[in-house]
Amino acid sequence: MRIDVLTVLPGLFDCFLREGVIGRAISSGKVDVRVHNLRDFTTDKHRVVDDVPYGGGPGMVLKPEPIFRAYEELTKEGEKPFVILTEPWGERFNQEMAKELSEKPRLLIICGRYEGVDERVKAIVDREVSIGDYVLTGGELPAMVIMDAVLRLVPGVLGNRESLEADSFSDRGLLGYPNYTRPARFRGMEVPDVLLSGHHAKIERWRKEQSLRRTLERRPEVIERLKREGLLTEEELEILRKIEEEREVGED
Ligand SMILES: C[S@@+](CC[C@H](N)C(=O)[O-])C[C@H]1O[C@@H](n2cnc3c(N)ncnc32)[C@H](O)[C@@H]1O
Structure with a gap:
């Protein structure tokens, strides 16, 4: 599986992509995760990705041009990715959605920031996804949550030590049983x-x-x-x- 992430803060993903199960899955080539800086898809000298909202009001809005440019660049070759936009009003993320997404060969996750993204970006989005009813400063944590839940379901990512079937929500929505280890x-x-x-x-x-x-x-x-x-x-x-x-x- 390949996942591309589009963000204005690529550094936030460094530890996440280096450590633990996800880090191992990437370094062993079982999954391919690429984080792209939205600023790399700007064309102006100052690499501006945001602008003031039409109609006035506080905050800034992510401009459509760099996002469309990134989308076009990233989809030039290979399979068209399933595009996710992280939004607090999106469809609530859950285990069922994680399973469904883990079966897609390719995902592109667009992380919003500031007041959000220009509404016209929706033209390239397949699904708006929320990780819960609260507002974060950006879509990077939601993207990591989605990736973590999705990637651990990709065959071969979890070792034998970690079982999927006994997890909460995996078996018909039932919650997991209590675990104990030594000492008795x-x-x-x-x-x-x-x-x-x-x-x-x-x-x-x-x-x-x-x-x-x-x-x-x-x-x-x-x-x-x-x-x-x-x-x-x-x-x-x-x-x-x-x-x-x-x-x-x-x-x-
Ligand atoms: C400060 S929020 C924007 C809030 C937006 N103006 C609203 O009315 O809900 C900035 C960005 O963070 C991300 N974000 C914040 N909370 C989120 C959540 N619960 N689930 C998914 N993404 C979220 C989205 O990408 C959003 O565009």
Whole structure:
């Protein structure tokens, strides 16, 4: 997979692209990430990328010309990228979208800054994406969030040590189960016995129960949806009945 990023602050990506899982995926050539300085696509002496908003008001707006020029330059060869513009009013980013984007051969992420980008840039954008209902100073952090979630889903990026299936939201939207590592006893807190038992079927069942329990507590609407759509197994429904019975007893 290839991802191009268009930004006025390319330096913000340095650590992100060098360290950890993403850094390894890039250095081993599993993914190709290229960060471009929007100023490199200007034609004036001062490399100006922004201008005052028509109609007045505070702040500056990213001009359309350098963005279109960058787009044309970057799409001259090879596959046309799927173009994302980071915007607070965009479609809310989630695991499902990350999965969908990870299947695209090429992405181009445009990072807004200042008051945002000239509306006409939308002509080259396939999807406006928000990472949450709050306003950041620019689209660089959203671009990193999107890349991190997308790239770890690209086959070969995560090693064997990191499993995707057990992650929250990966399996029908269920949340993940609790994890423990050594020591078995720490400051009076114990690891659940079942995890020390070596009994794989029991561990599997315990994890399933914990995942359902956590989802029911924190995201009850997910359980409701899975029930409605008939997406839970008999075993899962039985575990949920047991949890709900326990709750009723607790309330008495
Ligand atoms: C200060 S914001 C612009 C806010 C915009 N004027 C508004 O009314 O929402 C500057 C840029 O940061 C990025 N940005 C800020 N918050 C974001 C979010 N929650 N998700 C995605 N991008 C965001 C966008 O690229 C945006 O164009």
